[in-house]
Amino acid sequence: MTGRRFEAIHLFRRGLRIARDLGSAPLRVWLHNSVAVLLAQLQQWDRLREHLRELDAALEEIPEAARETAAGPTLWPRIQLALRDEDTARARELEPRLRASIESRSDGVGTVTLLTLEADLLEAEGRGKEALAALDRALAIEGTRPLDRLHVEALRIRQLDRVGRTDEALRAAEEIVTRMEDDREVLGSDELSIEVASELGDLLGAHARHRDVACRAYDLAAANALDRIARLEGDLGRTPELDRPPEEDEGILLDVRSTYRRAMSSILERVGALMKAMKPGEHPIIEEVLDEALVRICAWCGRVHSSAGRWSPIGAYVPEEGGVLVTHAMCESCLERVTADGL
Secondary structure, three states: OHHHHHHHHHHHHHHHHHHHHHOOHHHHHHHHHHHHHHHHHOOOHHHHHHHHHHHHHHHOOOOHHHHHHHHHHHHHHHHHHHHHOOOHHHHHHHHHHHHHHHHOOOOHHHHHHHHHHHHHHHHHOOOHHHHHHHHHHHHOOOOOOHHHHHHHHHHHHHHHHHOOOHHHHHHHHHHHHHHHHHOHHHHOOOHHHHHHHHHHHHHHHOOHHHHHHHHHHHHHHHHHHHHHHHHHHHHHHOOHHHOOOOHHHHHHHHHHHHHHHHHHHHHHHHHHHHHHOOOOOOOOEOOOOOOOOEEEEEOOOOEEEOOOOOEEEHHHOOOOOOOOEEEEEEOHHHHHHHHHHOO
């Protein structure tokens, strides 16, 4: 849905230009809030920071009594920015306001959000065991969306590893990788799925007996990144007015595209390092005859062999449609070179 999010940002920003012309501060605040939430979902943190400054200026133009409620939708993005800046004090300052806003809804989703936020804050404060307890409480809540539950489970695995319960973390990581492989349609190819699969690959890859599962995790991450690229291009193609967006919006689009390109490059580097750590004879080889839907990526040279039979640099490859499957291994040319070099 990345393309749709960008389309929404484009339309909201168009609305902002109209609201400025009309001189309507309340409408500007509402539109700024909407854009800020979307930028946070797309993890466009620098642009979010700039946008919040514009929002704060608009908030000054509405009655003071209405500002707290009006600023509510951006409390979570503001806390995430504070945590990224390692400003735990600022995050703690904002947390009660977010809690009051969420608790007024009294739903399970809000409770999970608060518990994961509490875990983030406790982790930032070096209180790992308390963070783990908060995540256990979040997992005990029934009816949580699969993607939200995946997020909590991934955070819990990270905490398990950090508090010295690494074997338990590895077992849980293997279980999640298997579930992500089985439930791709349920979990989707959200930005979070890419991040989770990559982190699981990092954890598993640090332990020799789990490297095969680490490769599977990286395959999932790469497939999800390619899927986001395909869906973004497809969404934009179905929305002609976005082919030539205003200059101020085009930068967001380019940033989103480059985010997935960087994710692919990062995954490729990790897979390459993992495979190069394997012993001779352990390297998985890309076979010539495979499922036509499978996208093959060589972890040595970084080229992609698509179902159409073409080898392309990873940065130039765009899948024709979403839902791709990915395998990382070594192409025949690189195998010959590596064998000749005695690596």
